[in-house]
Every structure is written in structure tokens, then in C-alpha cells.
Amino acid sequence: MATVKIRTTLQLLLVACFAGLLPHHLLGQDLLHLARQVTGGPSLHPSKYPQLAKQLREMEQQAAEQPDASETSVLESKGVYDYQEQSPFSAEQWAVLEMSQSPQPAHRQCTVDPSDPTSAICHVLFEWSWSSLSENQGDLLSFKINPIVPLEFCGQTFLLDIAAPVQSHADLTGRGGFSGLGDTRWKTSWVIPSRRRFLRSMAPTLEAIAPTGDEARGLGGGQWVWMPNTLFALQPSRNLSIYPTLRYLHADNLATDLVPELPSLPAATGGLFGTSDIRAFHTEIPFVFHLQNAGLDWVGVTPDLFQNLQSDGKSTFSMKYDAGIQLTNSCYCIMEAWHPVSSGTGNDFTFNVKLDWYPTRSRLRKRHLFRKFGSR
Secondary structure (H helix, E strand, O other): HHHHHHHHHHHHHHHHHHHEEEEEEEEHHHHHHHHHHHHHHHOOOOOOOOHHHHHHHHHHHHHHHOOOOHHHHHHHHHHHHHHHOOOOOOOHHHHHHHHOOOOOOHOOOOOOOOOOOOOOOOOEEEEEEEEEEEEOOEEEEEEEEEEEEEEEOOOOEEEEEEEHHHHHEEEEEOOEEEEEOOOOOEEOOOOOOOOOOOOEEEEEEEEEEEEEOHHHOOOOOOOEEEEOOOEEEEEEOOOOEEOOEEEEEEEEEHHHHHHHOHHHHHHHOOOOOOEEEEEEEEEOEEEEEEEOOOOOEEEEEEEEEEEEEEOOOOOOEEEEEEEEEEOOOOOEEEHHHHHHOOOOOEEEEEEEEEEEEEHHHHHHHOOOOOOOOOOO
């Protein structure tokens, strides 16, 4: 009802001002005072209308810098609007206004969302992986521990991510089975919050795979793989998130069939232990659908495109499907499956099962399945 009164009253005042019926020019400050009188005052508390209150404060500062108004204009203002010379807000109300106007984008993500790669919450992934190599060349099995630790430095948020396969088994045709340490993947991301409507944040990332596995026994690619990339966290709707990643890959003499971290790499010439140089563009676009009143918390679909920029120009296209469900208050189960759509990849099929553990879950707020659309 108060909102209807405000709208009607302001419309009449604007019409009267346009027709020249008011004794002096109508200011935004006067409109605010009148609106407060119509609604009884408390309904226009600065915490509810921070933008309007901020404009009022700016107008008060500008008025303080201008010469004092004449006595006639002051009397006219009092006679028409019952104007009070003191500030319409108390010191406590201004404090509330300043707090409401101080954005904290770096700490915006304080709820648990295992599907969000930019979530700044410490957690640990325990992953079991199985990869079936192309042309019946064997299988790769591995277990990995992947801690993800957020770091605050100079007011900025960084994510340190290290995936170490502490035990890897390879059952390769003609070579038998081997166990040992595989290649280690690490990355450091700088999470930059955004105030745009559909872009929540972006994360420039330096990522690499270190050749800690023994290539001769089929436990690694044998060379460093450098992968600088940028990830964008998009929120086009309430229950849909998109995380496109643009990545450049650089490696020399890499055994591409033996890098399970990158299942979309093309098969190298020369068989299982063949090598090739990689100068490639790689993009993956995860579409994450948050579910409500369903057996799963979310499902995701990820198109994965790899294009080698070398003279041979090999390209591959793969699809990844994933789903997640909450098991306990601090543990989630994530299942992933990769399969190639185009020919020429080193892996025919990859399946991963992950347990995502949040050690500080008891101190976090209850997780919500849906983010507020357009929230900041």
C-alpha cells in the first residue's frame, strides 16, 4: 500500500513541477523526504534503499559546498515539505548504509558447491580412475589425492590445486602391469570476482603436468606439459552454471597415450609409446544443471575440443558426463565418464569416481542447491 502511495504522490509532484505549479525546482532530496513522510519513515531505512540513500548523501555533500540558501527559500521548503535542517539519517543509520554499500566479492562464495571450480573453500578430492586405451592396448588404473587450498594474498584469492597419483597401475599389452608414481598435475588460479550480471568470476590459471612417472613402464608421458588457461564462471539462470575454459598446451616428445589427465589428446604415431610435439588449443565447456527434489544434486555435460596447431593439424572431440550427490554433511560423491566422439584419441573410455571431502564443513553455512539469479 505504501509503495502505491509513493508512486502516486511522486507522479503528481512531477506533473506539478513540469506545469510550473510548485514554488521552486523539485530536488531528489525533497522527493526522498516526502516519500519518508508518506510511508512513516522507517520503510525507507538505508539498508533497504541503499542506492537512494547514497544519492541523498552525495546531494548533502554538494549542498554543503554551495553557498547557504536564502531565508525565503528555506521557509518555502519548510512550508511545503516540513523540511528538517539536520540530516534525515542518524549516525547509526549511516553506518548501516556504509556497510550495505561495501561489497565483498572476494568472500562471496561462502557456501559449498563441489561443481564450481572457482569455489574458494578448502577441500580434498580422492579419485579412482580407469582408462581403456584405444586399439586394445591395455588399461590404466590410478588413485589420486587432490587437495585444493585457497590462499588470500593482498586482498586477492588464489587457488592452489595439486593432483598427485600416489599409486598407478598399468596393464599394457606386451608390457605387463607396473605400479608406481604417475605424473603430477598442479595449477595455480587467480579468482577475479565480477559485478556483471551473468559473469560471476574469471580465473587466469598457470597449469602444468610434471613428468614424475616412469615413461618406460607406462606410468607417464615423460615430458613437461605447460597449460596456461583462463576459466570463466557464468550464471545465465538460477539452476544453470557454465564454466568455459580456454587452454593452450605446449610439450615436446610427449607420449600422449600415457597422459590420463588429458584423455582427449590424439594418439601419437608409432603405437603406445610413440611421441609427438604438442602446440595446441584446447577448450572445454562444462554445463552444470543443479537439480531440486531429485536423487542427484547436479549433473553436467562437457564438450571437449582439442586442436593441434602443428603441421599435421590433428584434432579430436570428446564428451564428458558427470554427476554429484551429497553423502554426508562434509562429503560428496562425484562420478565422471569420458568418451571420444571423433576418432584418433588415445583413450577409448575413461571413468572416474571421486570423494570430495570438506574438512571445515561444520563451520560453513548450509549449502543451497540454487544460487540467486543475478546475485552479487
